[in-house]
Amino acid sequence: MSTTVARGGDGPDAAKLALTPSQTVGPYLAIGLTWADGPEIATAGLPGAFLLRGTLRDGAGDPVPDGMLEIWQADPDGRFDHPDDPRGAVVVPGFRGYGRCLTDTEGRFWFRTVKPGQVPDGDGGAQAPHLDVTVMARGLLDRLVTRIYFADEEPANAEDPVLRSLPEEVRGTLLARPAEGGYVFDVVLQGEGETAFFRL
Template identity: 35%
Template sequence: MTVHETRSGLILPKYASDDASHPPLDSGEYRSSALRHPKQPLQYLPQHLTEVTGPLLGQDRCGELDHDLTVQHDGEPLGERIIVSGKVLDSSGKPVPNTLVEIWQANSAGRYLHQGDRHPAPLDPNFSGTGRCMTDSEGNYRFITIKPGAYPWRNHDNAWRPAHIHFSLFGQAFTQRLITQMYFPGDPLFYQDPIFNSVRDEKARERMVSRFDLDSTVPEWALSYKWDIVLRGPEATVFEDEEEEEDD
């Protein structure tokens, strides 16, 4: 890590890019990246005190039921109820407390509640597919949701995306936002998914896959998956370009 001093004298951390783990901005097999990635050299955007410190992203951003995607409507959603939990950790393995974590996902039939999603699968009136929570003092987060379904996406012949949940993490400001995807173990669609495979480091890809955890399941109610999010260092989770479309 190095530091950068702004014109106002504010000292900001600057990290080297991990090109071995993070996908290139233009991934040939992920066809729509050709239209999305920058065509000109990136320009440094100075961050002043306002961008670094505000707005505040604390507990007041979360409603009482935001972490439980199965109780946000009048009825229960269709599909397999699951628990997804884990820790948010820094590069030295220390927990990151009181940070905002958001998720969004397709329903059990593989369809997003989004006007751009035209997949001919049913919408679920009792499932919106979005949630948020704050990590506790030990960096723990926990969501109750429905296991998402796979869906077709026309990237290549007979293309289907593996089941996944999008995660968004905020530090102290919007400029610190990080986005990634969590996958489920043993998915047969991994081998042909160019988004998953755009991460060239095999060990880094494995860190995007959750693990089934019988100990944290709730008997006769919900299975459980564990997934830790590591922000920096050799065990870091792979994060993606914030400009990617949400229904990928």
């Protein structure tokens, strides 16, 4: 929302009001949030590597050209290269477990990765293979957090506690669809078809 300010000085123009310029929130992503390996979570030669492609869209369905997505994920055996993994960190050559991609002028993003294995759900069961995703874009004061599951992972998806907790009509917003060379997954920030986001 624009506000008005009084112009300084004396004379007849002193009492006129002018609109302050409209401002948006950053994000100035290319300045401080670039990542050396970018969207290459897995090297091209790693067995099972594929491309995940998509478009970041706003509530009007328009592409968001100045957004950024981050992905954290387990390796194909469901392990994290991190000391907090209770099973112990395991390094898989050619797999980083993390990637960051700025959207292009058409709101498009991509990641080269591998499908993660199932990870424990904390109650003796297992979560379906998924990617943990952070989304940042203009006008957002805080990051958005979601997940990407894979539409061809049944029955694991039907047994996943997070997917089961969502209304059926919302679950589809978290499913990447198989496509040539990998999968397709679009992120919709609000409005019709809005991607399910989670409070942490």
